[in-house]
Amino acid sequence: MKKLYILLAATICMMAAGCNRQSEKMTDMKYRPLGNTGLMVSEISIGCGGFEKMDSASALELMTVALDSGMNYIDIYDANPKTRSNIGYALQGRRDKMIIQGHIGTIYKDGQHSRTRDIDETRQGFEDLLSRLGTDYIEVGMIHIADSPEEWQELQNSPFLDYVFQLKQEGKIKHIGISSHNTEVALMAAKSGWIEVIMFSMNLAFDRLQAGANPWDKNAMNNLQAGIDPMRIELYDYCSTHNIAITVMKTFGGGGRLLDEKQSPLGKAYTPEQCIAYCLAKPCVATCILGIDNIDELKADLHWMHTTEQEKDYTATVKKDEAEQPGDCTYCNHCSPCAVGIPIAKINELLDKATTEGLTPELQAQYDALPHHAGECTDCEACVSRCPFDVDIPAKMKKAKEVFGK
Ligand code: SF4
Ligand code: SF4
Missing domain, CATH: 3.20.20.100 (NADP-dependent oxidoreductase domain)
Known part of the structure; x- marks a missing residue:
C-alpha cells in the first residue's frame, strides 16, 4: 500500500507543472x-x-x-x-x-x-x-x-x-x-x-x-x-x-x-x-x-x-543575553545585512557619538569613508525584525542622514 502511495504521489508530482526537484506542492x-x-x-x-x-x-x-x-x-x-x-x-x-x-x-x-x-x-x-x-x-x-x-x-x-x-x-x-x-x-x-x-x-x-x-x-x-x-x-x-x-x-x-x-x-x-x-x-x-x-x-x-x-x-x-534597553542600539549587527549594504551598526555607533559628543571632523571623516550611507535607506524594513532591541532603524537612518549630510 505504501509503495502504491509513493508511486501515485510520484506520478502526481511528475504531472505537476514545473515540478522537478521540489515537492513544494x-x-x-x-x-x-x-x-x-x-x-x-x-x-x-x-x-x-x-x-x-x-x-x-x-x-x-x-x-x-x-x-x-x-x-x-x-x-x-x-x-x-x-x-x-x-x-x-x-x-x-x-x-x-x-x-x-x-x-x-x-x-x-x-x-x-x-x-x-x-x-x-x-x-x-x-x-x-x-x-x-x-x-x-x-x-x-x-x-x-x-x-x-x-x-x-x-x-x-x-x-x-x-x-x-x-x-x-x-x-x-x-x-x-x-x-x-x-x-x-x-x-x-x-x-x-x-x-x-x-x-x-x-x-x-x-x-x-x-x-x-x-x-x-x-x-x-x-x-x-x-x-x-x-x-x-x-x-x-x-x-x-x-x-x-x-x-x-x-x-x-x-x-x-x-x-x-x-x-x-x-x-x-x-x-x-x-x-x-x-x-x-x-x-x-x-x-x-x-x-x-x-x-x-x-x-x-x-x-x-x-x-x-x-x-x-x-x-x-x-x-x-545582551541585557540592553529596548530602542538602544548595542551595535551587535544582528540586523545585518541591510538590503542595500548600509553598515547599520557602524552608522548607529557614529550617530550616537555625534549626538553625545558633538559632530567632530574625525566622526564626519569616518562616516564619509563608509561604503554606503544612511541616505541610501529605502525604508524597506528588512532589517527591523532582525533587531532584538526594537531599534527603529529607518528612523535612525533618517537622523544619521540629517546629522552627517548624506
Ligand atoms: S530599512 Fe534601510 S537600513 Fe533597513 S534594510 Fe532597508 S534599506 Fe537597509
Ligand atoms: S539596530 Fe539592533 S540589531 Fe542592529 S546593531 Fe543596533 S541593536 Fe543590533
Missing part, C-alpha cells in the same frame, strides 16, 4: 535560491554523518521520508564507503530529486575518513564518490575544508585546484564550493570570483567569537562577545550582495551543543527551531544542513516546516 517546505547557481534548495537539508551508522534499508527509509517532505539538498563530506554506498542505494532511481553537495579532497584510508590535497588521492576519492552514488555528476563540488589563510593560499595555482576546474569543465561538478570554519578564508573565497557556494559554520554562538578565534577552543567559547564579529558581518554582507550561497554547518553549535543547557556556550539551551531561524534570517543563507542520525531525528527536524513565528523567535533570548 505536496509539502510545506520552503525553498531558497542557491546563490547564482539557478538551483532552488530546501531551507533545511541533510548532513551525511548518520548514514555511516545505518543499514541500507534504514538509509532508504530516511531518504524516502526526506524526499517526500520536500528536502532536496544533501551534503556528502564523508569518504566512508558505507556512507556513500548507503546514500547511493537510497537515491537509486531518483537521483534527479536530490541536489548533491559532494566534497573534493576526501579519502578513506587506514580505516578512517581523511582530508587530502594529494592529487592521486583526491582523484581516487572523487571517482569513488561518483561511483558509489551511481551518478556521473554532482551539482556542487565542495573543496573540503580550508581552515587557515595559509591553506587558502596553498590552494591557489595548485594541481588540486587544476583538478577542481577540470571537473567543472568536464561537467562532473556543476558549481564550485568550499567548506571552512574560518571567516577570513570564507571571505577570501567569496571574493575570489569563482566560488559559488560556501559551507560555513554559523550559529548563535560562533557568530560571537572574537575575530580569528577557533570555535573548538574552549577559552574562545568562554569569551564570546556581545555582537557578531565584524568580519563575519562583512562575509554575510558580501555573500548577500554578490549572490554567493552559504550552506550552513554546525547550525546547532557543533554536536548539538546549543540544544543542551549544560554544553551550551551561551549558558542556556536553544530550540532547534530558534537555531535554524537565526541562520535563515541572513539572506545569504540558502540552507541549514542538519546532522541526522535516524528517522526520529529527521522527523523532529521536519517540525521546522510547521513552526510558528513565536517558536522561531530567537531575538528575545539574544536580548536577554
Whole structure:
C-alpha cells in the first residue's frame, strides 16, 4: 500500500507543472535560491554523518521520508564507503530529486575518513564518490575544508585546484564550493570570483567569537562577545550582495551543543527551531544542513516546516543575553545585512557619538569613508525584525542622514 502511495504521489508530482526537484506542492517546505547557481534548495537539508551508522534499508527509509517532505539538498563530506554506498542505494532511481553537495579532497584510508590535497588521492576519492552514488555528476563540488589563510593560499595555482576546474569543465561538478570554519578564508573565497557556494559554520554562538578565534577552543567559547564579529558581518554582507550561497554547518553549535543547557556556550539551551531561524534570517543563507542520525531525528527536524513565528523567535533570548534597553542600539549587527549594504551598526555607533559628543571632523571623516550611507535607506524594513532591541532603524537612518549630510 505504501509503495502504491509513493508511486501515485510520484506520478502526481511528475504531472505537476514545473515540478522537478521540489515537492513544494505536496509539502510545506520552503525553498531558497542557491546563490547564482539557478538551483532552488530546501531551507533545511541533510548532513551525511548518520548514514555511516545505518543499514541500507534504514538509509532508504530516511531518504524516502526526506524526499517526500520536500528536502532536496544533501551534503556528502564523508569518504566512508558505507556512507556513500548507503546514500547511493537510497537515491537509486531518483537521483534527479536530490541536489548533491559532494566534497573534493576526501579519502578513506587506514580505516578512517581523511582530508587530502594529494592529487592521486583526491582523484581516487572523487571517482569513488561518483561511483558509489551511481551518478556521473554532482551539482556542487565542495573543496573540503580550508581552515587557515595559509591553506587558502596553498590552494591557489595548485594541481588540486587544476583538478577542481577540470571537473567543472568536464561537467562532473556543476558549481564550485568550499567548506571552512574560518571567516577570513570564507571571505577570501567569496571574493575570489569563482566560488559559488560556501559551507560555513554559523550559529548563535560562533557568530560571537572574537575575530580569528577557533570555535573548538574552549577559552574562545568562554569569551564570546556581545555582537557578531565584524568580519563575519562583512562575509554575510558580501555573500548577500554578490549572490554567493552559504550552506550552513554546525547550525546547532557543533554536536548539538546549543540544544543542551549544560554544553551550551551561551549558558542556556536553544530550540532547534530558534537555531535554524537565526541562520535563515541572513539572506545569504540558502540552507541549514542538519546532522541526522535516524528517522526520529529527521522527523523532529521536519517540525521546522510547521513552526510558528513565536517558536522561531530567537531575538528575545539574544536580548536577554545582551541585557540592553529596548530602542538602544548595542551595535551587535544582528540586523545585518541591510538590503542595500548600509553598515547599520557602524552608522548607529557614529550617530550616537555625534549626538553625545558633538559632530567632530574625525566622526564626519569616518562616516564619509563608509561604503554606503544612511541616505541610501529605502525604508524597506528588512532589517527591523532582525533587531532584538526594537531599534527603529529607518528612523535612525533618517537622523544619521540629517546629522552627517548624506
Ligand atoms: S530599512 Fe534601510 S537600513 Fe533597513 S534594510 Fe532597508 S534599506 Fe537597509
Ligand atoms: S539596530 Fe539592533 S540589531 Fe542592529 S546593531 Fe543596533 S541593536 Fe543590533
